[in-house]
Amino acid sequence: MTVLILGASGATGSKLVQLLLEQGINVKAVVRSKSDFINSQAKYIQQNNQLSIIQANILAMSNAELTSILQGCQAVVSCLGHNLNFKGLFCQPKRLVTQAIQKVCHAIEQIPGDAPYKMPIKLVLMNTTGNQNHKAGEKVSVSQSLVISLLRLALPPHADNEDAAQYLQTNHAQTQSSNTTQQIQTKLEWVVVRPDSLTNDTKVSTYEIYPSPIRSAIFDPGKTSRINAAHFMSQLIRDNTLWQKWRSQMPVIYNADYIT
Template sequence: MQTMTTLVLGASGATGILLVEQLLQRDLHVRAIVRSSAKLPQTLMEHPRLSLIETSIADATDAEMTRFVDGCDAVASCLGHNLTLKGIFGRPRRLVTEATQRVCLAAQANASSTPTKFVLMNTAGNSNRDLNEPISWAQRCIMVLLRNMVPPHRDNEMAADHLRTAIGPTSPSIEWVVVRPDTLTNAPTVTQYTLHPSPTRSAIFNAGESSRINVAHFMAEMIADADTWNRWKGQMPVLYNVA
């Protein structure tokens, strides 16, 4: 049986590195896109099942994106905006959305005999509009402000909406899951976590915690395990640490 290959976007980020490690622990091949390999641990760079592509997603041509995705059974995006003034308000303001759109176009262009799995890391502050998730009036007001004043929030919304509406549940080329962690934290090991189709608490007024390693573990489990994938495909699960 041929070993699966996963393309990881944002592989040098805090969650991306952990996802690469989790995938390699499951004996999968990983193709990782990084701006600079210097951010990766040396032991990881020397792993025989890891191949690195040093480039900026924003600078890659459509032909290059198609080549990056070609031969991959899955794509996982851990892309996000740095929490600095430049990262939040500078360009590219639609980093996640444009990468999502281009990955989908590349997967469609490659026309694989089986759908490419696409896992997008997003945020619990983004609603799944397919489920009409209840949001308090106060939180709704704050979300309107975030949508109009903080570009990364709108970027996350648009990326998830592209998968929900432009790709949808019946695409022959792409199956997708949008993972929604709440407040991201750092932890040394995987701990117990729960998964929910919708938020069970307010991301603004009663936020939960989601460790990056738990998020990486769940993303890797979906890619590697068919039952886990079939449970969540076409959905936007919310992940919380168990206190």
């Protein structure tokens, strides 16, 4: 199996790279700086022939380049996010995640029909529990709705997360019959993973997965360690039963210690 990771040098993406390599999975890592990535991940990637590092700006890639990189991949994970500084929060590209997801989806659909794919490519988008899943009927309090509306206006990254998930829901929906889930004729399926407030624990711990938030993302947030989020995403990729359970959904992940 080969997995393409966008945002592989980020705080969560780098942990996902480590987990996948430990699990014997081939990884194509897209990073802005190859040298910085190698230096930061030296003990995990030294002489590791399972890892291919691609130095590139995903938004600057041509469709042909991205389609070529996707050849042979069974899964794509986006851990892209905006840097938490003025430039990252307020300057271009304000729709980094959305535009990247759109490009990836388009490139997957452009893979030649005779490519050796027996199953749709799995696309995992790391998002946020502050993104309300309206299609699942999720409700929040008036006060939380007001705060989210203000965040949407004041902080472009929040709107970007919403738009990226909305794009997948709108353009790559799946249909269901009364007996079984029927796959639309498409080359991709998706899951949007929503962690709560992220922490930097070093080891995988017990965590729980829910279809929707069980806490207020604004007024009573839980915690999700980045390594747990990475672990869940790696399991989605590897475990087809788990994938079928959550595909076309937006599961929320919490560290078990913060559920109650």
